[in-house]
Amino acid sequence: MAFRIYCGALITDGQRYEHRALLVDKGQIVAWEPYDPITLSRVEPPDVDARSYFALPGMIDLHIHGGFGRDMMEGTPDAIQAIAKRLTRHGVTALLVTPLTAPWEAIRSCIRAAREVREHGSEGARVLGCHLEGPFINPKRAGAQPPEYIRPPSVREMETELGDLMSELRIVTLAPELEGGLELTRHLAGQGIIVSIGHSDATYEQTMLAIDNGARHATHTFNAMRSFQHRDPGLAGAVILHDELTAEIIWDNVHTHPATAQLLVKAKGVERVICVSDGTTGVGMPDGYTFELWGHRAVVQNNAARMVETGSLAGSTIAMDACLRHCAKMLGLEVASLLCAANPAHALGYDNELGTLRVGARADVILWNPCTDEVEYTYIDGVLQDFDSETAGDFISAPNTNL
Numbered sequence: 001m002a003f004r005i006y007c008g009a010l011i012t013d014g015q016r017y018e019h020r021a022l023l024v025d026k027g028q029i030v031a032w033e034p035y036d037p038i039t040l041s042r043v044e045p046p047d048v049d050a051r052s053y054f055a056l057p058g059m060i061d062l063h064i065h066g067g068f069g070r071d072m073m074e075g076t077p078d079a080i081q082a083i084a085k086r087l088t089r090h091g092v093t094a095l096l097v098t099p100l101t102a103p104w105e106a107i108r109s110c111i112r113a114a115r116e117v118r119e120h121g122s123e124g125a126r127v128l129g130c131h132l133e134g135p136f137i138n139p140k141r142a143g144a145q146p147p148e149y150i151r152p153p154s155v156r157e158m159e160t161e162l163g164d165l166m167s168e169l170r171i172v173t174l175a176p177e178l179e180g181g182l183e184l185t186r187h188l189a190g191q192g193i194i195v196s197i198g199h200s201d202a203t204y205e206q207t208m209l210a211i212d213n214g215a216r217h218a219t220h221t222f223n224a225m226r227s228f229q230h231r232d233p234g235l236a237g238a239v240i241l242h243d244e245l246t247a248e249i250i251w252d253n254v255h256t257h258p259a260t261a262q263l264l265v266k267a268k269g270v271e272r273v274i275c276v277s278d279g280t281t282g283v284g285m286p287d288g289y290t291f292e293l294w295g296h297r298a299v300v301q302n303n304a305a306r307m308v309e310t311g312s313l314a315g316s317t318i319a320m321d322a323c324l325r326h327c328a329k330m331l332g333l334e335v336a337s338l339l340c341a342a343n344p345a346h347a348l349g350y351d352n353e354l355g356t357l358r359v360g361a362r363a364d365v366i367l368w369n370p371c372t373d374e375v376e377y378t379y380i381d382g383v384l385q386d387f388d389s390e391t392a393g394d395f396i397s398a399p400n401t402n403l
């Protein structure tokens with residue numbers, strides 16, 4: 001049944017439109033209808049009165065490992081489903097399952113589970129495929145990736161170990177400066193897989209070579225990469241300077257200073273930076289919660305997860321709504337929504353379908369409360385997500401059609 005969402009404002013594609021109703025039919029946005037806030041009185045079901053909310057496109061997380069006490073590396077559809085469902089509470093409507101550096105068998109299980117959820121549909125956020133982070137990374141920049149499972153880049157090894165699961169990969173994070181790295185970059189780029197430079201010690205010149213060989217993305221810019229120095233601009237300098245690369249940023253104000261994130265957006269432009277959560281099992285969990293990354297313990301403390309042995313950051317404890325909030329504070333919601341929705345959709349080739357509220361797009365809509373800076377309602381394919389059926393964490397009151 002078609003219905004309208006009367007919104008205080010629509011924020012999409014870098015613009016704000018006051019007093020519009022979204023007409024939703026069969027899971028799609030089929031029209032925008034302006035309304036007069038003075039003459040419009042009651043909104044009757046099935047229409048939705050969201051006049052005190054901003055409607056934004058659902059967010060797309062290209063880099064997430066887990067959350068809410070669950071880990072995608074459990075390798076089961078159940079784990080992925082549970083995480084995907086909980087993420088709707090945070091305004092995430094699509095994601096890439098992100099296996100990390102681990103034994104091949106564990107990586108295969110994770111990708112297989114992601115395929116099953118993608119093919120059969122998720123109850124929560126859509127699974128669009130996988131972002132494989134490792135194992136072909138530089139041990140010098142391992143960060144929280146378990147060093148014992150890092151492998152030298154090899155086309156043959158990857159094809160042999162993953163076989164037909166290669167088709168699930170949308171992004172692969174690798175270190176192109178290692179022997180075999182450029183060959184692997186060319187091979188993956190040739191298959192339409194986005195090669196993301198990350199956990200890498202590449203110099204500026206090595207990064208240029210990687211771009212020439214097809215690399216197009218950078219994994220959590222500034223974290224676990226050769227940093228910018230004025231005589232040695234390094235991978236970070238190349239990411240800042242070159243348009244060929246889109247740049248992930250973990251905008252949690254822990255992995256990067258807010259000024260650094262802002263600098264990146266200023267240098268690359270609002271369409272070349274993508275917020276990712278890099279969320280781990282610790283997302284949404286209280287201080288003191290511990291979890292394991294392949295035999296290495298991490299603990300949640302003060303909005304961060306750190307490895308117990310080394311003290312280094314072990315991914316984040318935030319979801320995309322925190323990125324949106326932090327970015328909006330500096331650059332406004334219009335830009336923040338680009339970084340969290342439109343830009344990741346564009347990177348994966350879903351321009352008119354996801355990450356936008358344009359007519360013709362899937363009705364993946366979040367309703368943002370501008371008073372609390374929180375996501376309060378999330379629609380996927382025009383269906384209101386039921387946060388109350390979750391099993392743990394922060395709940396909000398039961399949604400109804402009259403918000």
Ligand SMILES: [Zn+2]
Nearest residue numbers: 063133278315
């Ligand atoms: Zn990661």
